[in-house]
Amino acid sequence: MAAPRQSTQATLGRxxxxxxxxxxxxxxxxxxxxxxxxxxVRDVGFPTSIxxxxxxxxxxxxxxxxxxxxASRLVSPRWSVWWLAPVYVWIGTAFYxxxxxxxxxxxxxxxxLVTFEQPEIERIGPEAGAFLIATCGVGAATLAxxxxxxxxxxxxxxxxxxxxxxxxxxxxxxISDVHVGPIVGRKFLERVVSKVNDLDADVVVITGDLVDxxxxxxxxxxxxxxxxxxxxGTFFVTGNHEYHAGAPEWCAHLPTLGVRVLRNEHVxxxxxxxxxxxxxxxxxxxxxxxxxxxxxxxxATAGRDARRPLILLAHQPKAIHEAVRYEVDLQLSGHTHGGxxxxxxxxxxxxxxxxxxxxxxGDTRVYVSRGTGHSGPPMRLGAPAEITHIVLRAT
Numbered sequence: 001m002a003a004p005r006q007s008t009q010a011t012l013g014r015x016x017x018x019x020x021x022x023x024x025x026x027x028x029x030x031x032x033x034x035x036x037x038x039x040x041v042r043d044v045g046f047p048t049s050i051x052x053x054x055x056x057x058x059x060x061x062x063x064x065x066x067x068x069x070x071a072s073r074l075v076s077p078r079w080s081v082w083w084l085a086p087v088y089v090w091i092g093t094a095f096y097x098x099x100x101x102x103x104x105x106x107x108x109x110x111x112x113l114v115t116f117e118q119p120e121i122e123r124i125g126p127e128a129g130a131f132l133i134a135t136c137g138v139g140a141a142t143l144a145x146x147x148x149x150x151x152x153x154x155x156x157x158x159x160x161x162x163x164x165x166x167x168x169x170x171x172x173x174x175i176s177d178v179h180v181g182p183i184v185g186r187k188f189l190e191r192v193v194s195k196v197n198d199l200d201a202d203v204v205v206i207t208g209d210l211v212d213x214x215x216x217x218x219x220x221x222x223x224x225x226x227x228x229x230x231x232x233g234t235f236f237v238t239g240n241h242e243y244h245a246g247a248p249e250w251c252a253h254l255p256t257l258g259v260r261v262l263r264n265e266h267v268x269x270x271x272x273x274x275x276x277x278x279x280x281x282x283x284x285x286x287x288x289x290x291x292x293x294x295x296x297x298x299x300a301t302a303g304r305d306a307r308r309p310l311i312l313l314a315h316q317p318k319a320i321h322e323a324v325r326y327e328v329d330l331q332l333s334g335h336t337h338g339g340x341x342x343x344x345x346x347x348x349x350x351x352x353x354x355x356x357x358x359x360x361x362g363d364t365r366v367y368v369s370r371g372t373g374h375s376g377p378p379m380r381l382g383a384p385a386e387i388t389h390i391v392l393r394a395t
Contacts, residue, residue, distance in 0.1 A: 026066050032098055033062035039101045039133060043126040061090055076217050077182040084182045085378065092144060092377030095341060097137030104133060144341060144379035151372070153195060154386045156358055158365055160329050162309040163394040166274040172311075173201035173230065174388040176334030177371030179241065181212030184373040186221040192372055192387065193224045199389050203232040203269060206259070207334045207369065208239020208283055208315030215249045226257040232269045234259045235278060238293070239315040239335065240285035241375075248291055262313060264296040266304055276392075277304050279328075280313040297322050309392075317354045317368050324362040331366040332390075338370030338383035345383060356383065 041054045068087035072080035163170070173196045180189055196204060211218055228234045236259050238247050251261045260267070262280025269276055279300040286293035297319070301310065312319070312328045316335045323331045338356035339345025348355045354368045367390065370383050 022066060022070070025069075029062055029065045032094060033058050035101065036094065036097055039105075040097070040130045044130045045126065061094070065091060072182055077185075077213050077221075078217075081182045081185075088183065088377045089141075089145065089379070092341065092379040093138065093141040095377075096140040096144070097133060099343075100133045100136035100140070104129060140381060141379065144377070144381040147384055148374055148378050148380040151191065151195065151385050151387065153199070153389055155389045155391070156367060157391045157393055158330055158358065158367065159393045159395045160309045160365075161395050162307065162329055163276065163392050164274040165394045167271060167276060167392065168394040170276070170392040171199065171201045171203075172332070172388075172390040172392070173199045173204045174207060174332055174367070174369055174390060175204070175372040176207040176315075176369040176388075177209040177239070177337055177375065178206075178373040179209055179212045179371075179375045180218055180221050180373070183378050184212075186224060188373065189221065190224045193227050195387050197227070197229050199387075201230045201389070202271075203278065204228050204230045204234040205278075205313055205332060206234065206236040207313050207332050208237055209241040209334060209371075209375070210236065210239070211245050211250060212241055212375070214246045215253045219253065222254075223257065225254070225259055228258070231271075235267075235280060235313065236261050237280040237313040237315060238263075238283045238286065240283050243283065243285050243289050243293070247286065247289070247293060262300075263293070264299045266300055266310075268304075268308070276309045276311060277301075278311050278313070279304075281319065283315045284318070295319070297326050301326050317352050317366060320353055320359075320361050320364060320366050323366070324364045328364050330392075331364060332369075333366060334369045334371055336368060336370075337375065337380075338368075340371070340374060340380055340383050341377070342382035 037055060037058050041051060041058065046054065064087050068083050072084045175192060175196065178184060178189065178192065211222065225234070236254055238251070242250055251263065254261055262278070264281050266277045266279035269278055279297075281295040281297055281300050282293045284295050286295065295314075297312070304310065306327065309329045310327065312323050312331045314323070314331055314333050317333045319333065320331055333354075336348050336352055336355045339348055345355055353361065354366055356368050356370050359366050359368070367388065369388050370386050372385055372387055374380060374385065
């Protein structure tokens with residue numbers, strides 16, 4: 001049976017952020033590349049022929065970013081990967097070149113202000129400075145590409161006061177932010193499924209941002225999800241990226257793979273008369289789309305027995321504030337990617353209450369996955385991808 005085509009509303013939703021932010025993105029990309037040109041080309045004083053060649057290369061690299069991203073929306077991921085992958089790698093590399101240049105320039109300025117004279121770092125010359133920037137930037141980018149290819153299993157024990165002794169040792173396998181699409185494909189997901197099945201979990205949960213594309217384009221790539229095995233099955237909640245990829249279509253398609261979609265509802269996972277409640281809410285970004293979706297924790301918890309422990313699947317960590325009010329025992333989230341590229345993790349702390357790992361607010365515990373795949377550049381630094389193996393403990 002052919003996968004349903006995206007609705008007009010979903011298609012418009014997929015393009016709206018790009019159209020809105022494209023002018024800003026072009027301005028930022030242009031500014032970054034102009035700064036890199038100044039530090040790596042102009043200041044060095046290369047011979048004219050080399051200067052012109054490097055200038056043309058940076059101009060083409062800058063132009064490739066908006067052009068490549070826009071073009072990727074027009075064709076299937078199986079074709080766009082051929083240009084989108086190198087474009088994304090360049091974005092990550094440019095980020096670390098910019099970071100290296102910025103740190104060196106800032107250090108030079110601070111030293112000059114402190115010593116009131118030309119600092120030693122200035123005396124090494126523009127050629128050596130450019131070499132240092134290039135070495136640090138490319139080196140960091142290379143490490144990030146290598147780290148993105150690793151996939152570790154994080155083992156976490158979480159004590160829950162309401163957990164019955166009969167459920168002590170209950171195992172949850174969490175994957176999040178896989179971002180199956182132009183860069184992350186079927187082979188990677190097969191690898192993820194194999195690792196998850198090795199954990200012999202009681203339940204598998206997917207906390208959003210599973211896909212970066214439509215059902216029509218990615219049905220083949222996500223098919224391995226049908227092989228996930230656990231005692232109680234696999235459960236999914238939407239992330240913000242699903243709403244740019246056709247969330248209603250994905251919510252209809254995933255059950256055909258044996259994945260239960262929790263949309264502001266809960267289920268009871270019962271073992272020999274002892275149970276816990278597993279609830280899931282729509283992602284908060286659903287409110288920007290006129291498709292009848294939206295987070296509603298009140299509805300998700302309505303009618304449950306408050307004596308049972310409550311585990312909440314919510315893509316964004318900020319749901320913790322509402323989770324506390326509804327006496328959620330454990331919230332499982334993703335969204336942040338743990339920052340993905342160092343030092344972005346520290347910037348995320350300005351907007352997200354928790355960025356990675358196990359935390360607590362009031363009586364509610366929260367675990368934020370660093371993500372199983374990656375978004376944008378196929379790179380990670382200081383935030384390795386993870387499959388989370390959570391073991392619940394009765395206290």
